[in-house]
Amino acid sequence: MEVTEGAVTMEVPEQSGEGIEDAVFFNTEQELNRDLTVAALRAYRDREPRAETYLDATCASGIRGVRAAADGWDATLVDRDPAAVELAETNLARNDANGDVLHDDANAVLWDPEDAYDVVDLDPFGTPAPFLDATFANARDMVCVTATDTAPLCGAHFDSGVRKYGTVPRNTEYHAEMGVRVLLSAMARSAARFDVGVTPLLTHATRHYVRTYVDLTHSASAANAAVDELGHVYHCPECLWREHESGLHAARPDVCPNCDGRNLLTAGPIWLGATHDDAFLDAVRGHLDDDMGTRERAADLLDTLGDELDRPTHYDQHKLYGRWSEPAVAMDGFLAALRDAGHAASRTHYGGTTFETDASVAEIRDVAP
Numbered sequence: 001m002e003v004t005e006g007a008v009t010m011e012v013p014e015q016s017g018e019g020i021e022d023a024v025f026f027n028t029e030q031e032l033n034r035d036l037t038v039a040a041l042r043a044y045r046d047r048e049p050r051a052e053t054y055l056d057a058t059c060a061s062g063i064r065g066v067r068a069a070a071d072g073w074d075a076t077l078v079d080r081d082p083a084a085v086e087l088a089e090t091n092l093a094r095n096d097a098n099g100d101v102l103h104d105d106a107n108a109v110l111w112d113p114e115d116a117y118d119v120v121d122l123d124p125f126g127t128p129a130p131f132l133d134a135t136f137a138n139a140r141d142m143v144c145v146t147a148t149d150t151a152p153l154c155g156a157h158f159d160s161g162v163r164k165y166g167t168v169p170r171n172t173e174y175h176a177e178m179g180v181r182v183l184l185s186a187m188a189r190s191a192a193r194f195d196v197g198v199t200p201l202l203t204h205a206t207r208h209y210v211r212t213y214v215d216l217t218h219s220a221s222a223a224n225a226a227v228d229e230l231g232h233v234y235h236c237p238e239c240l241w242r243e244h245e246s247g248l249h250a251a252r253p254d255v256c257p258n259c260d261g262r263n264l265l266t267a268g269p270i271w272l273g274a275t276h277d278d279a280f281l282d283a284v285r286g287h288l289d290d291d292m293g294t295r296e297r298a299a300d301l302l303d304t305l306g307d308e309l310d311r312p313t314h315y316d317q318h319k320l321y322g323r324w325s326e327p328a329v330a331m332d333g334f335l336a337a338l339r340d341a342g343h344a345a346s347r348t349h350y351g352g353t354t355f356e357t358d359a360s361v362a363e364i365r366d367v368a369p
Contacts, residue, residue, distance in 0.1 A: 013026060062101070127152065184203065185268075285299060
């Protein structure tokens with residue numbers, strides 16, 4: 001079938017939506033992701049004019065790499081599936097976009113120090129974990145990652161999450177944010193092996209994927225600083241109390257200080273630092289254009305991210321009221337009550353009933369209407 005996204009028109013196979021098939025994979029639900037990618041690449045090029053080369057490391061149909069090439073990047077597209085390589089070449093040609101297509105394994109290309117790229121984009125089918133070390137070994141300026149294996153990331157598939165990401169994920173009411181912070185933790189630890197520090201510029205959890213863009217600083221001190229952003233969250237599933245603590249050593253309390261429960265969970269090491277940069281969000285917003293089919297959705301998402309308190313763990317208002325055996329009130333009034341009591345509070349992009357605050361669960365209970 002033929003699809004048009006942004007300034008390009010692509011030939012892609014029909015997809016049944018049932019998972020891996022013989023046809024080259026194309027995810028119709030990732031248009032928002034790809035529109036934001038183009039805007040983020042533009043914003044990053046303004047920020048770092050030296051960045052010119054872009055690697056679509058697992059290109060499939062080539063749509064992400066073709067859109068980057070059409071936008072002026074020196075793009076290279078890689079896939080180990082010969083059918084994907086042929087399709088990517090066709091799509092570059094039909095859009096008069098300059099770019100190279102390699103029939104190779106992404107890790108083989110990423111590990112090659114003689115062919116390093118300014119921007120590396122990982123959007124594999126499933127987990128990006130097998131590509132992280134190779135990516136950070138040689139990427140120069142920015143790394144963009146999509147992870148669609150949200151069940152392992154958020155702890156719903158616990159053992160898989162531990163294996164793939166080398167951390168303890170927990171399936172809580174803030175499970176999407178858990179996925180964000182588990183992914184960023186894995187990326188920070190992988191980058192640190194190569195004396196590279198990561199700084200998240202833009203991160204979001206949308207539907208069934210996590211997407212992040214991180215700026216790279218090549219120094220041991222920057223790597224140390226990124227590792228210092230890691231830590232643990234202690235969570236009480238009985239009253240929803242939680243606390244976060246920096247450091248690679250977990251020191252979970254024996255008893256919940258809010259309800260005396262003894263079933264406390266530990267998650268970590270996860271990323272506790274900021275997940276976005278406000279100035280970069282503004283720059284990305286300025287590079288959304290009318291050719292993008294999801295422009296309004298993308299702008300709304302960026303606005304929500306910009307207003308969101310960027311601190312570890314959020315709450316689900318309905319889950320709290322459910323614990324209290326009371327009906328939930330309107331969110332605007334609820335947040336106003338928190339602010340009137342002197343607490344910072346904001347909505348989050350994770351869901352319509354989610355909010356972030358610096359108040360403890362006991363303080364929320366005291367002021368909740």
